[in-house]
Amino acid sequence: MAKWVCTVCNYVYDEEVGDPDGGIAPGTRFEDIPDDWVCPLCGVGKDQFEQQ
Numbered sequence: 367m368a369k370w371v372c373t374v375c376n377y378v379y380d381e382e383v384g385d386p387d388g389g390i391a392p393g394t395r396f397e398d399i400p401d402d403w404v405c406p407l408c409g410v411g412k413d414q415f416e417q418q
């Protein structure tokens with residue numbers, strides 16, 4: 367599975383881990399995350415992430 371990096375704060379979204387605190391289950395692919403999800407650290411949208 368892939369990892370995606372926030373270009374603003376360098377938070378890493380790991381598809382294997384998900385974002386349980388943000389309601390994203392482990393194993394959720396980045397493209398399947400709802401569009402209203404934001405970076406848990408700095409609050410920017412998905413369009414600010416790049417695949418690692």
Ligand SMILES: [Zn+2]
Pocket residue numbers: 372373374375376377405406407408409410
């Ligand atoms: Zn961020």
